Amino acid sequence: MPELPDVHAFADYLESTALHKPIAHTHVDEAVLKHGTTVQAVAGAATGNAMEETRTHGKLLFARVEKKWLVFHFGMTGHFGYARTPQDPEHTHADFELENGFHFSYIAPRKLGFVDLTDDVDAYVNEKKLGEDALRVSADRFVELMQNRRGGVKSALMDQSLIAGVGNVYADEILLQAGIHPKSQVKSIDKDTLRTLHGVTQRVLKEAADRQADPSQFPTSWLIPHRQEGAACPKCTGKVQRIEVNGRGTFVCHICQNKIS
Ligand SMILES: [Zn+2]
CATH class of the missing domain: 3.20.190.10 (MutM-like, N-terminal)
Known part of the structure; x- marks a missing residue:
């Protein structure tokens, strides 16, 4: 999508x-x-x-x-x-x-x-009640929006009324790069980590846009070209696993990503 x-x-x-x-x-x-x-x-x-x-x-x-x-x-x-x-x-x-x-x-x-x-x-x-564009939202506003939200961090990133632009595939990429498990509760994530998540979100989206969203041009440390159960994690010696988060197929590395709850 x-x-x-x-x-x-x-x-x-x-x-x-x-x-x-x-x-x-x-x-x-x-x-x-x-x-x-x-x-x-x-x-x-x-x-x-x-x-x-x-x-x-x-x-x-x-x-x-x-x-x-x-x-x-x-x-x-x-x-x-x-x-x-x-x-x-x-x-x-x-x-x-x-x-x-x-x-x-x-x-x-x-x-x-x-x-x-x-x-x-x-x-x-x-x-249309869309949130701020994910590439234009400031760090302060991002932290504020996330802190007022209940539930899991992946769902929050994908909520278009909060921040517009992130869907299922880039949410997984952002969370792997940030080292955060998608089922982490947003309210349990501290401010500094949310600021880091904001930076990673914008870096991933910008780098992907600069590469015309073409996975064959993405950095080798990225998950998107390895979205497959059992694939080698692009960041460690572990394996990529497929789980479900709110009914959506989600790819994670249990070594790279910590669950914050
Ligand atoms: Zn890993």
Whole structure:
């Protein structure tokens, strides 16, 4: 499922393909629109204009067309395509046909993402009750948010209303790098450790985004390329184990990660 680093990579992709290129025709599948937004509204905003800039917030990507912003959420397996003929027409739910003859496509095989339209990015983020973006939240605010939260640390990191952008895969990476077991109780983690967790969260997300969220480019000390029961731990001589945390498959190293309870 696309998380913050993937969404940054999608923003880079949009900027290197469709940015500033006039849109000749817009085709949107009504099924992917949210919150009463109509096909006509999206086509009216996009056609005749170009995507001029991008913004991201957590797992959301915004692309400005004139005065409005297209909103993209990528669900489980969503992504963009850019080609002379749409690469995956069956799963293309929004297609921006550019004047240069290329198609910029929003492709979502499992239909769990959405496309939307807004006048104001900040208001949209507030309306959707999203927490601060995980790469922009300050250390003080991060500690404050975590300290007011009950339950396990992995669930807290993944709670989009607290901090937006971290999902199942990056939560495991962050917690391995921080040496904290995912079932640790947040209220039992001291302030200094929470500050360390904030630093590790931002370092992991930034490094992944800088590498276009491509696991083959990740540091050898990272868990993501080794998410498999019994794989060698990338940080010690132990083995990676698969456990369940709130029903989500979670990969841990019991040597590297301490349970704080
Ligand atoms: Zn280990």
